[in-house]
Amino acid sequence: MAIERTHHPVMMFLEKTKASAQFMKEAEHVMPGGVTANIKHFAPYPIVMKKGSGAYLTDVDGNVYIDYLLAYGALMLGHGHQAIQQAIMEQLQQDGTVLFGAPHELEVTMGKRLQSLYPSMERLRYTNSGTEATLLAIRLAAAYTEKFKIAKFEGHYHGGYNQVLYSVNPSIEAAGPADEPVALPESMGMTDGEQRDTIILPFNDLDACEKILRKHKDEIGAVILEPMQGGFIPATESFIKGLRAVTKELEMVLIFDEVKTGFRVGLGGAQAIYGVRPDLTALGKVVGGGFPVGVVGGAKDIMMTSAPRASADVFDSSQSAKSGAKEVLFHSGTYNGHPMILAAGLKTIMTLEEKITSVFSITDTLKEGLEALFSARGIPMKAVGSGSIFSVVLTDREILNYRDLQRADLSTRKMIDMNLLSEGIYTKPLNRYSLSTAHTSNEIEQTLDAYDRVLTKLFGGATS
């Protein structure tokens, strides 16, 4: 399709984001690639933001966007929510300090709230990110089972460390058979040993998973998955129930990584929707109200491997402590259970307890509106997802896993996304959409209008 040069999405982007371009040039002299998290990068350069308010972001050029990235899903109450600001200020005033470095009440208050929503969390620990949460879950599983390989699913992301940085976004040509995928590294600096120790499973294919798991039954201690891949491709019920049964039989710890799905698909996460009890759960993002946090919780006997004992303190210099250290799974962190962050998280949960259904219904309105716009032009598109997350997938086929997603029309989706940026609709190109309590019918209407303009420009007007 011929697009006039001035209408080319990248040209329009460059025209509207000159200050971002300038800033990113400067940033390259400070941070590798100009970013402090690789995920923030996209071509030709990421938009540099200056202000957030409710559902909106304003960039350094003064462009205003309706934000559907919401800090990769973390901000389920939108930007700068009054109740969150108040909660952290009150916590600070009440405590008289930002950090105790000792147990405090809110750790238990928040923990009980989490346990009521996630009954599988018989005991829990706080961490400072989702990455740390999945890492702790995997370490707990290894300590408990004394089996040191893990199995993860093709296309699933669990954070930025070697053990799980395999086959997150592999080239299908190199990734081996669909029912027995090979582990492909997603980073430099990975060892052959690490590659052997991470086994890759195909999502939503129970027979294939069972075969692989049985083959490695004496080596795999943990099976970790996003119960909805990327937060939006649901496991089928028979798959997730079957996986629960087989991991139990083979004495593998089943870890639900609900860093994206926690609170976003339902207050109790995907596990409440499926009625499946994982052995361990990792939470992050929404549960910190926009601040860095993670939670790991699960079966008491597994979690208790991390309980300190007088005879096993890694920082105790006495000889008796040294002898017991190997009996405890050491987990620590200066900032774990940070009071202001827990206050923000608790206020977020309390607000969502009242408002989550309205976030879901506004999300459904947007999904339906978008499907109608594509369908009126005869373009196959599915708004795949549940609760407050979905992705725009250009396909008419069923989407069950990573390979299905790769077969959708990603280049057209990317072109649409670049055009939408110039229309003031923000998400990182190709990313999923997350909504918040700040998104109202007004923002949905503006978004559908912007989509309509972009689709008309690219494909012509609606035919019916």
Ligand SMILES: Cc1ncc(COP(=O)(O)O)c(C=O)c1O
């Ligand atoms: C499912 C999942 N697990 C783990 C992580 C890592 O969380 P964090 O970025 O807070 O370290 C993410 C982040 O996107 C995620 O989506």
